[in-house]
Amino acid sequence: MNPGARLSAAIEILDVIEMQRRPAAEALKDWGTSHRYAGSKDRAAIGSLVYDSLRVKSSAAWLMGSDSARAVLLGALRSLRGQDLDAVAALCTGEGYAPAPLDDAERERYAAGTLDGAPDHVRGDYPEWLAEAFGAAFGPDAVAEGQALARRAPVDLRVNTLKVDRDKALRSLAHLHPEPAAYAPTGLRIAVGEDGRAPALAAEPAYVKGFVEVQDEGSQIAALLSGATPGQQVLDLCAGSGGKTLALAALMENKGQIFATDLDGRRLMPIYDRLARAGVRNVQVRAPKGRQTALDDIQGRFDLVFVDAPCTGTGTWRRNPDAKWRLRPGALEERIKAQDEILATALACVKPGGRLVYATCSVLREENEDRLRRLIEAHPGLLPVDAAHMAREAGLPDLAAHASPHGPGLRLSPLRCGTDGFGIAMLRVQ
Numbered sequence: 001m002n003p004g005a006r007l008s009a010a011i012e013i014l015d016v017i018e019m020q021r022r023p024a025a026e027a028l029k030d031w032g033t034s035h036r037y038a039g040s041k042d043r044a045a046i047g048s049l050v051y052d053s054l055r056v057k058s059s060a061a062w063l064m065g066s067d068s069a070r071a072v073l074l075g076a077l078r079s080l081r082g083q084d085l086d087a088v089a090a091l092c093t094g095e096g097y098a099p100a101p102l103d104d105a106e107r108e109r110y111a112a113g114t115l116d117g118a119p120d121h122v123r124g125d126y127p128e129w130l131a132e133a134f135g136a137a138f139g140p141d142a143v144a145e146g147q148a149l150a151r152r153a154p155v156d157l158r159v160n161t162l163k164v165d166r167d168k169a170l171r172s173l174a175h176l177h178p179e180p181a182a183y184a185p186t187g188l189r190i191a192v193g194e195d196g197r198a199p200a201l202a203a204e205p206a207y208v209k210g211f212v213e214v215q216d217e218g219s220q221i222a223a224l225l226s227g228a229t230p231g232q233q234v235l236d237l238c239a240g241s242g243g244k245t246l247a248l249a250a251l252m253e254n255k256g257q258i259f260a261t262d263l264d265g266r267r268l269m270p271i272y273d274r275l276a277r278a279g280v281r282n283v284q285v286r287a288p289k290g291r292q293t294a295l296d297d298i299q300g301r302f303d304l305v306f307v308d309a310p311c312t313g314t315g316t317w318r319r320n321p322d323a324k325w326r327l328r329p330g331a332l333e334e335r336i337k338a339q340d341e342i343l344a345t346a347l348a349c350v351k352p353g354g355r356l357v358y359a360t361c362s363v364l365r366e367e368n369e370d371r372l373r374r375l376i377e378a379h380p381g382l383l384p385v386d387a388a389h390m391a392r393e394a395g396l397p398d399l400a401a402h403a404s405p406h407g408p409g410l411r412l413s414p415l416r417c418g419t420d421g422f423g424i425a426m427l428r429v430q
């Protein structure tokens with residue numbers, strides 16, 4: 001396929017996503033199935049065009065003066081990819097499968113459209129219904145934070161220190177040009193290509209041998225801040241596919257014990273292969289059995305209960321730009337309710353003198369500081385641990401700069417520290 005035909009395909013898919021409210025991944029897959037002639041490079045390039053358009057859907061539409069799929073794609077080519085008018089006009093020839101030529105209004109908008117007068121949620125590319133919550137979370141930085149969440153994310157890897165040190169991992173992946181991460185001593189970062197393509201890590205020997213895991217630096221930091229040490233009894237209450245479990249096991253040097261559980265047993269399924277590949281030996285997976293909770297016999301016995309709570313995922317929009325436009329207010333309410341219930345369950349599992357670490361990949365106060373404040377009000381024996389202290393204890397003193405201005409714990413975001421957006425807090429149980 002030539003570049004013009006790829007643009008047409010991206011417009012067609014963006015239309016399907018918008019009109020049929022299809023998730024982007026499904027719309028792309030369906031398109032690939034019904035266009036077998038498109039090769040893997042074509043599909044990757046089209047996928048990248050679609051995701052880039054979704055990143056800046058709102059501001060691109062404003063720039064181009066229309067919210068059609070074509071306008072959004074053109075706006076994204078200008079704002080995110082910085083393509084000049086002549087280059088785009090040369091692709092939009094109307095010949096073969098290329099999009100129709102730009103009309104005069106489009107040319108004018110492409111050359112001189114601005115975001116002047118656009119509201120914050122348009123300039124920052126977040127849903128209008130979250131404008132107030134973004135303002136509450138970020139104050140005058142709301143637009144800049146939204147813009148940073150609308151950029152592409154690098155690929156972050158966590159070096160599995162149960163198997164190798166970071167230098168060895170760096171050497172084994174040298175052909176991908178990884179750089180040490182800014183904060184996490186376990187972190188490596190690989191930039192994505194111009195076209196937004198990430199390297200095929202699953203085929204890398206270093207990955208197959210369990211030297212590295214794909215994990216955003218923010219998630220690595222959450223595990224590091226938990227202060228898990230060898231010999232402790234740890235509960236990973238929302239373990240899912242085990243990303244944090246693996247990081248905690250490495251911190252504990254395979255000593256002590258981690259119970260990994262999740263409300264949804266299916267989510268736990270990938271954990272078994274991941275534990276084996278990473279050489280983790282101190283994890284017991286507790287899948288829920290029917291109505292009986294997986295925690296009945298292990299109340300009040302953990303040094304650390306780690307809660308990687310289900311959340312709106314607003315901090316991961318760089319990796320999943322489709323999600324921000326699919327999110328509905330009802331989903332935020334549901335998450336808040338679940339978070340309160342999970343925190344109560346978690347608290348019952350911490351032993352006196354132990355600690356509860358609460359993390360979300362959401363940037364919203366409603367899912368972070370507000371939840372913790374509510375819990376602390378209901379349980380006067382809970383002491384929030386000072387963010388600077390958490391950072392120092394984890395050997396990451398620079399992170400003290402990211403103490404939350406709104407309540408307990410730290411706030412990470414792409415704008416502030418180049419990670420996904422996270423809230424991470426620790427409460428000590430008296």
Ligand SMILES: C[S@@+](CC[C@H](N)C(=O)[O-])C[C@H]1O[C@@H](n2cnc3c(N)ncnc32)[C@H](O)[C@@H]1O
Binds near residue numbers: 239261264311
């Ligand atoms: C953010 S994800 C966990 C990601 C995982 N920790 C990782 O690092 O790969 C949140 C998880 O919480 C689980 N969950 C939702 N409600 C729960 C509950 N009441 N108790 C335990 N887990 C729950 C979800 O099934 C989901 O797997």
